[in-house]
Amino acid sequence: MTDLAPLLQGFFTDKLMLQLQASQHTIAAYRDTFTLLLSFAERRTSRRPSRLSIADLDAPTIGAFLQHLETVRGNTAATRNVRLAAIRSLFRYAALRAPEHAAVIQRVLANSPKRFDRAIVDYLTTTETDALVAAPDRTTWTGRRDHVLLLTDVHTGLRVSELTRxxxxxxxxxxxxxGRCRGNGCKDRCTPLISGTPVSLAAAD
Structure with missing residues (x-):
């Protein structure tokens, strides 16, 4: 067993699940990041993932991986930054548990997020919102369902994942x-239902 395997396992089971109580979506995103990283490192070093060590994931390798995400996989800078955040989180966890790799860890942590232009998110006017909510055909069950979902979302501002749960x-x-929901970061939220939403919810069945 290499020094990387127990660190990865501890990072997921101890850090993410027990200490941070991260959501399933966060854990899945981190899992995908390290699946991609280990596959990239395997091709780069000709070592199977089970034989990789922390030293194999040095700063040049991480830099090449981030470049690979953008140039080969076609990921955006935002996605690249999300992958980097997961990697930095692992290496911060490793810093206290593998001090013999302190120099490698420090150089990896020196990688910084990439700057990029953020698109301005516009909002719907009242007329546009009314048209959107009125669009579903409420003579059908699916139309009534979609109408209630849209109406609830407009008045509560819930994320799609929160709404569907x-x-x-x-x-x-x-x-x-x-309505109560558990949102981003496992935070519970209570949102008032206004403007006819309760009536629509009661009649949607």
Whole structure:
């Protein structure tokens, strides 16, 4: 067994799952990052992933991997930065557990996110919002469902993942109608339901 394998396992089971209680989406994103990185390092070093060590993931290798993401896989700078954040998180975890690789770890952590222009996210006007909510055909069950989903999302601002995870137990339609959800970073949120949303939810069944 190399020094990398127990660090990777501990990073996922101890750091992400136990300490941070990261969401399934975060864990899956980190898993995908290291799957890509280990595959890249295998091709670069001709060593199987089970034989790779921390020294094989040095700063030049990480830099080449980040370049590979953009030039070969066609990832955006934003995606590159997300992958780098996962790598830096692993190496910060490794810094306290593998001090013999301190120099390698320090050089990897010196990699910085890439700057890029962010698109300005515009908003819908009242007319556009009304047209969007009215678009589903409410004579069908799927149309009523889509109408309620759109109406709820417009008035609560929930992310799509938060909206689709809502259950009957998460929605209170009595006095002070509201919806509860667990959002980004495992934070619980309670959002009021206004402007006819409770009535639409009750009639959607």
């Amino acid at each position: 809502l259950t009957l137990q998460d929605v209170h339609l009595g006095s002070g109608p509201h």
